[in-house]
Amino acid sequence: MRTDVDLPLVVDRAAPLPLVVQIGDQLREAMRSGALKPGERLPSSRALAALLGVSRTVVADAFQQLYAEGWLDGRHGSGTYVAASGDGLGRAATGRRRGGGERPEDDPVMLAPRGVTAGIIDLRPGRPWVSGYDEAAWRRAWRSAGELAPSGWPDPYGHAELRELLADHLRRARAVPTGPGNVMVTRGTGNGLDLIAATIIRPGARAGVEEPGYRVARNVFAARGAEIVPCPVDGQGVIVEELPDDLEVLYTTPAHQYPVGGRLSIPRRERLLAWARRTGAVVVEDDYDAEFRYDVAPLPALHGMDPDRVVLLGTLSKSLSPDVGLGWLVASEGLLAAVARRRDELGDRTPGPVQKAVATLLERGDLDRHLRRMRLEYARRRAAIVEALGPLVQGDTAGLHVMIELPEPVVPDLVRRAEERGVLLDTTGRHHHGPPRVHGLVLGYGYASLADVKRGCAVIRDLL
C-alpha cells in the first residue's frame, strides 16, 4: 500500500503541550487505533506543515521521535510509512528500498547515510549514524559560529564557555565531579591521546594498550616514541593482575572495552587504580561511546574515582559525528597545565568556530535531544542483532558494536562468503598488536540502518 493518507490532525497553539508533542500524540493514537495502518504512507513533512500551519521542523521532529520509537519507517527518497508491525518500540519497522517519489529533502526522517554503496551492508564498527541529526539545530549552531569574530590568539585550553558546558555535561552524564579548570577542548580522542603522549611519554617509555584494543591508541603512542605493551583483556575488560609494573601510561576503555565489549566492574576499577598508584602509571580512560548504554545502570567514569591518576578522553565522534572534530581531555589542573604548555609549543589548537557551534548545541539542549533519539535508534538495532544471533553476542550493554567469538578457522571463510553476499564484516584479529588471542567478528551497527542490520544478521546466521 503506497497511498498518502488523509490525516484528521489539529494543533492548538494555546494549549500547554508543545506542538511537536501534540502532533506526535495524535499520530501515535491514529496508529494505535488502526486509523493509520501498517504500510500506509504519511504526507511529507512539508505538506503536513503547510496543512497545519506549523513550521516543517515541528513536523520533522514529531516524525523523528515516532521513527525512533519504532512507529514509522522512513528511508531516503521514498517517503515515510507506518512501520509494518505498527506498534512502537521493540517491534522493528521493515526497511524499504529506495525508490522514486518525493525528493529526498521532503523526507527528513533518518535519511540514509551518504556515500553508502547501493546493495552493500556495512557492519564494520567505528562509524555512527550521521543522518539522524536535527537539521534546524545544526544550522542554528553554525550560524552562531559565524557570528563569532575570528580570534588572533587561540587559547590552548579552549573556549571558557564551552569548557563550562562540557564540565556540566560530564557532571550530569558521567558523574565526573569536575569543573572547567580541569577541561581542555580537543579535536577528538586521537588529538587528546597525542597531546597526553607528547606531554608524558619519554622516548622508549613503555605504554600499555588493551589487547585486543584501539589501533589508533597504539599508533599514536608509538609515533611519540613509546614501546607498545599489549595488555590482555577478557569479557570484563582489562585484566589488572596481568599488568606489568613498569608502564608509564595505560590506555583503557572501561565503559565498553573496544572491541570485546566488557564493562570494567567496580572491584576491578578499584584494583586498577591501586595498581596505578603503586606503579606511578598514568591511566588514560577513553570514554568514547559511554553515552549509549542498554539495560544496565551507568557506572561512573574511572576519572571520577581518582582525578589525579586518570585522564579522561571524550569525543563527539560517536554521539554526533567524527566530522565535527571535537573532544575533551579532563585531567588534574597540574597535568592539564603541562598539556596546555606542550600544546602551545606544538602549535596545536581546536578551531574556535567549531567550539562555538558545539557550545550552541550543548547550551540549547540540542545535543541531549539528539542523544535521546539516537539511543532509541541504536537500541532497536542492537535488539535486532541480539534477536538474530542470540547467545553468540557479547559486549552488548553499551556502544555501537558487539562481538561474536568464533573458532579461529571459520572466520576468514565467513568474512569472504559474507562479502560475496554484500555484507562487510570486521574481525577481532585486526584489533590485535601481537598474534590474535580472541577470534571472531566485531559487528558495528552505527552505520547500517535497522533493516540492513537485520538483513546482514540473517546472512551471518545463514553462513554460520
Ligand SMILES: Cc1ncc(COP(=O)(O)O)c(C=O)c1O
Ligand atoms: C575506541 C575508540 N575511541 C575513540 C574513537 C573516536 O576517536 P576520535 O574522537 O579521534 O574520532 C573511536 C572511533 O572509532 C574508537 O573506536
